[in-house]
Amino acid sequence: MLELRSLARHFGGVRAVDGLNLTVQDGQIFGLIGPNGSGKSTTVNVIAGLLPPTAGTILFRGEDIGPLPTHRRLRAGIARTFQNIRLFGQLSVWQNLWVAQNSAEDLARRGFFTRWLGGQSGVRDEIARLLEFSGLAHKQNELAANLAFGEQRRLELARALAARPKLLLLDEPAAGMNSEEVGQLRERILSLRGSGVTILLVEHVMELVMGVTDRIAVLNFGQKIAEGTPAEIQAHPAVRKAYLGGEAA
Amino acid sequence: MLDFLQAVSDGVLFGATYALIGIGFTLVFGVMHKINMAYAAASVGGAYAGLLVLQVMAGAPPWLVFLGAFLAGGVLGWMVYALCFHFIPLSNPLATLMSTVGMLLLIDEVIVHVTAGMPQNYPAMFDDVMLRAGEFSMRGDLLLVFAVSVLAMIGLLALLYRTSLGLATRAVSQQPVAAQLCGIRLVRVNALTFVVTGLLGGLAGAMIGASVGTLSPLLTTPLTVKGLIVTVIGGLGSIPGAILAGLLVGGFENVLQLYRGVTERDLYVMLLLFAFLTFRPGGLFAAKSGRD
Structure with a gap:
């Protein structure tokens, strides 16, 4: 590998x-x-x-x-998490995952404008699964900056996984x-x-x-x-x- | 009292163009943490370029000139990015400041050279319309300026908050390192930010030309200064702040023009800047820092 x-x-x-x-x-x-x-x-x-x-x-x-x-x-x-947390603080938990997920599917090739926020159902299911995995489902609309420290760490891990x-x-x-x-x-x-x-x-x-x-x-x-x-x-x-x-x- | 209300109303309507200029400064700052000093000059340049439509097609309707200015502004925005940012080390905090000041002067020189320094007439729409309520009135052309500016702002906010490009832009402004590792190309987002702000600037320049009736190279310096003041008052990096501050500065200067005259008014606008820097340095909406 x-x-x-x-x-x-x-x-x-x-x-x-x-x-x-x-x-x-x-x-x-x-x-x-x-x-x-x-x-x-x-x-x-x-x-x-x-x-x-x-x-x-x-x-x-x-x-x-x-x-x-x-x-x-x-x-x-290749995806990573950071020792000092680097989340998108003013984006919601859900959007943090969406950025990574979307990029993984080649934002550049598909084009920036082709899809409006919300995503296709496949993407939404995957994000829901990750939220479940990291125990953040009930916080999905919270801004990342407002999460507790442990939750931010979990979100970072989920964001890295979002890119599969x-x-x-x-x-x-x-x-x-x-x-x-x-x-x-x-x-x-x-x-x-x-x-x-x-x-x-x-x-x-x-x-x-x-x-x-x-x-x-x-x-x-x-x-x-x-x-x-x-x-x-x-x-x-x-x-x-x-x-x-x-x-x- | 009526005079006062009239001055506020006219000033706020015109202030929408200041808001657009302020947004341009603040958006580039939000994404790259750089000041683009050439922004207002490029906006005026875009407005001038819109006049080329009349050269090609005599008697073209004003909206076609505005469209030309809008598109030319986008092209100029990209050129400013390419010349002043792309090949210049971003880690040096002064390098891009200098390159954009140079660009401001260059655009100024080009305008003076091409027009031989003569002010150019600018077309307007609905300038013969006047809405009246008793003694109080609203100029049709100013209402159009206001409406077009508001539409441009709504378009920008939709782009930022409803599209994947906007999400990528916000991600970069908050956490550029992580954004890159999420597969976002910084260079592309930076360049697109300049194109988008350039489009807004070209439109703002055209709207200023339409409401003043002429464009002159003398516009660039005061507009640069007012754009920066609006940005500071609104809070660096804050778009709602820039909008509010633009309208505020527009109303403020027009009221002072009424009571103190046109030569004295900008003096107070400058004093307003110092008042803000002293008592509220973060502006109306200090940007929340999501970035280390």
């Missing part, structure tokens, strides 16, 4: 990502962890097309998507959540398994990462220091060292 080959992204002299090799298989839920500043978010930004890579290639379903402009990535099948992506990038979806909300998020992510979407999960909350992922890669200083199943990672000495800062226990 996704393959990074010697991916690098430098900011001046800082090597945020430095020769990263990574392969995510179809249908996997893949965890990307590491201390602050280890290059996780930069990796997501490069895959999503917000930052051009300094070097290396990004293969998505066998094709090099490096030259693909940002707005085309969604159509190619093949690869979903989740950038710290549990940040700022209490443990009950993390539990709900975990159920949601697990329910996506088998729906055909591959997930790259960047997360600090170990409870979530260890509970949902099939495989985990650990970054430190922009490089991969370990990769394996959650159980292997938990036992890995280099990981403990990177996280605890001391010598391997």
